[in-house]
Amino acid sequence: xxxxxxxxxxxxxxxxxxxxxxxxxxxxxxxxxxxxxxxxxxxxxxxxxxxxxxxxxxxxxxxxxxxxxxxxxxxxxxxxxxxxxxxxxxxxxxxxxxxxxxxxxxxxxxxxxxxxxxxxxxxxxxxxxxxxxxxxxxxxxxxxxxxxxxxxxxxxxxxxxxxxxxxxxxxxxxxxxxxxxxxxxxxxxxxxxxxxxxxxxxxxxxxxxxxxxxxxxxxxxxxxxxxxxxxxxxxxxxxxxxxxxxxxxxxxxxxxxxxxxxxxxxxxxxxxxxxxxxxxxxxxxxxxxxxxxxxxxxxxxxxxxxxxxxxxx
Amino acid sequence: xxxxxxxxxxxxxxxxxxxxxxxxxxxxxxxxxxxxxxxxxxxxxxxxxxxxxxxxxxxxxxxxxxxxxxxxxxxxxxxxxxxxxxxxxxxxxxxxxxxxxxxxxxxxxxxxxxxxxxxxxxxxxxxxxxxxxxxxxxxxxxxxxxxxxxxxxxxxxxxxxxxxxxxxxxxxxxxxxxxxxxxxxxxxxxxxxxxxxxxxxxxxxxxxxxxxxxxxxxxxxxxxxxxxxxxxxxxxxxxxxxxxxxxxxxxxxxxxxxxxxxxxxxxxxxxxxxxxxxxxx
Numbered sequence: 001x002x003x004x005x006x007x008x009x010x011x012x013x014x015x016x017x018x019x020x021x022x023x024x025x026x027x028x029x030x031x032x033x034x035x036x037x038x039x040x041x042x043x044x045x046x047x048x049x050x051x052x053x054x055x056x057x058x059x060x061x062x063x064x065x066x067x068x069x070x071x072x073x074x075x076x077x078x079x080x081x082x083x084x085x086x087x088x089x090x091x092x093x094x095x096x097x098x099x100x101x102x103x104x105x106x107x108x109x110x111x112x113x114x115x116x117x118x119x120x121x122x123x124x125x126x127x128x129x130x131x132x133x134x135x136x137x138x139x140x141x142x143x144x145x146x147x148x149x150x151x152x153x154x155x156x157x158x159x160x161x162x163x164x165x166x167x168x169x170x171x172x173x174x175x176x177x178x179x180x181x182x183x184x185x186x187x188x189x190x191x192x193x194x195x196x197x198x199x200x201x202x203x204x205x206x207x208x209x210x211x212x213x214x215x216x217x218x219x220x221x222x223x224x225x226x227x228x229x230x231x232x233x234x235x236x237x238x239x240x241x242x243x244x245x246x247x248x249x250x251x252x253x254x255x256x257x258x259x260x261x262x263x264x265x266x267x268x269x270x271x272x273x274x275x276x277x278x279x280x281x282x283x284x285x286x287x288x289x290x291x292x293x294x295x296x297x298x299x300x301x302x303x304x305x306x307x308x309x310x311x312x313x
Numbered sequence: 314x315x316x317x318x319x320x321x322x323x324x325x326x327x328x329x330x331x332x333x334x335x336x337x338x339x340x341x342x343x344x345x346x347x348x349x350x351x352x353x354x355x356x357x358x359x360x361x362x363x364x365x366x367x368x369x370x371x372x373x374x375x376x377x378x379x380x381x382x383x384x385x386x387x388x389x390x391x392x393x394x395x396x397x398x399x400x401x402x403x404x405x406x407x408x409x410x411x412x413x414x415x416x417x418x419x420x421x422x423x424x425x426x427x428x429x430x431x432x433x434x435x436x437x438x439x440x441x442x443x444x445x446x447x448x449x450x451x452x453x454x455x456x457x458x459x460x461x462x463x464x465x466x467x468x469x470x471x472x473x474x475x476x477x478x479x480x481x482x483x484x485x486x487x488x489x490x491x492x493x494x495x496x497x498x499x500x501x502x503x504x505x506x507x508x509x510x511x512x513x514x515x516x517x518x519x520x521x522x523x524x525x526x527x528x529x530x531x532x533x534x535x536x537x538x539x540x541x542x543x544x545x546x547x548x549x550x551x552x553x554x555x556x557x558x559x560x561x562x563x564x565x566x567x568x569x570x571x572x573x574x575x576x577x578x579x580x581x582x583x584x585x586x587x588x589x590x591x592x593x594x
Contacts, residue, residue, distance in 0.1 A: 054592050072428045075428045086418050086420045089418075090352075102341045105331035107331075107337070151331070
């Protein structure tokens with residue numbers, strides 16, 4: 001059974017279609033990164049999953065519970081950390097978490113035990129009696145995460161958990177999320193692509209309300225156009241090298257990028273994704289007797305995938 | 314649930330106990346809302362101001378009572394333009410922030426993504442605001458009591474019995490409380506409705522204040538226009554007339570029906586508004 005499965009989810013705000021025909025599954029134990037430019041529909045989709053925004057059409061289920069037919073049961077299985085982490089400023093950290101735990105159905109001794117456990121886990125021991133108003137951004141974020149973790153829900157939906165944090169705090173939150181993966185299924189949205197590459201085992205790219213890709217980061221980067229690209233710098237004739245390289249079967253196109261100071265020619269060899277033409281390229285240049293000073297096979301990052309999928313020019 | 318014994322510190326030893334009773338959840342929401350009123354300066358400022366203004370009214374009541382006779386302190390206190398002048402502003406003050414602030418801060422999202430229904434949230438807020446409203450009138454209990462003390466002193470000093478019989482004293486006290494509670498039930502619901510319609514406390518306050526003022530003056534239409542065929546309607550909803558009869562000790566079931574049905578209807582509207590705003594956002 002999928003932890004999350006959406007069926008033809010649509011959301012319209014007036015005439016504007018924020019999300020159209022979104023279908024995806026999240027399996028138990030996965031950490032899924034939800035990527036997309038601002039305004040792509042990430043937050044809207046997440047809000048629909050949590051039951052805060054009703055979908056215009058379609059439906060989704062959380063741990064087998066339909067969000068429209070059994071909204072309360074679906075919500076019992078998820079912990080949600082909204083973007084910008086709204087909290088009650090006039091409450092104290094412990095008081096707030098205890099209140100949230102009770103709302104989630106915990107009672108009696110288990111409230112104290114659970115809140116204590118979560119406070120430990122999120123590194124909030126020193127702040128438990130502080131007013132939420134006085135907390136720094138990093139600690140607010142942790143309180144928001146702690147709230148989502150209360151009651152050990154099977155699914156965590158985190159909307160930009162590292163938004164607005166400094167690099168050290170980002171690292172801490174990232175470590176925490178990575179640790180959480182053993183107990184929870186995580187669906188998180190973010191702009192920081194390196195983060196996704198580090199912690200997610202599945203990526204969903206959404207743009208203009210539509211899903212552009214959903215796969216593992218490795219397979220996404222592997223299938224990219226930029227994947228087989230090799231750049232070369234050598235000193236010698238241009239035409240003959242271009243002709244010889246063009247004869248390699250997997251090569252699709254050779255681009256002359258200009259002559260650098262000292263007579264070095266710079267070429268980009270575009271080949272089919274997943275092939276490596278470095279060896280043959282080097283061999284050809286060596287056979288012609290030209291000096292070769294640089295050969296590099298481009299390793300595409302998730303950033304390249306993201307840019308390629310969501311570029312509008 | 315996955316069982317992982319490797320990290321005992323971060324694992325719950327036993328499955329988390331959960332309770333899903335509807336009223337238990339309502340109680341949690343209610344207690345938190347009440348804590349907002351009584352645990353922050355906000356509520357105490359309202360109580361203090363209401364008390365100061367009531368004291369001001371009492372001062373004029375003493376002036377009136379030195380001439381007029383026949384009715385109790387509470388009658389002159391509530392049938393006094395000074396009282397109405399601040400009474401209608403109590404409701405927007407109590408309710409303007411309840412749902413509007415929740416929406417502005419974004420905490421409504423947190424509430425509605427917890428296993429909680431809209432009805433529970435609204436009822437929790439309503440009951441808390443209503444309880445707080447009733448708390449405002451608790452110090453008012455001192456007035457009949459102080460009046461009684463004064464009577465005892467008069468009796469002792471001058472040998473004149475100035476106080477009434479016990480049943481009349483009780484009516485003098487119970488009638489005003491009954492009508493204040495009934496009106497509050499409806500007006501608090503109206504305040505909540507105004508608060509549900511906007512994310513700005515100010516707008517919510519303005520809406521509620523305008524409603525209160527127009528409702529007050531609708532009740533006084535007959536004083537301006539005299540009697541006409543539709544006049545009974547205006548008499549029926551006139552809060553000044555109801556207060557006047559209740560504070561004389563004349564309890565009537567009609568205002569009870571009026572205000573309780575209106576309160577229920579308004580609360581149903583609040584639920585529709587909250588849901589509607591969620592659907593169209």
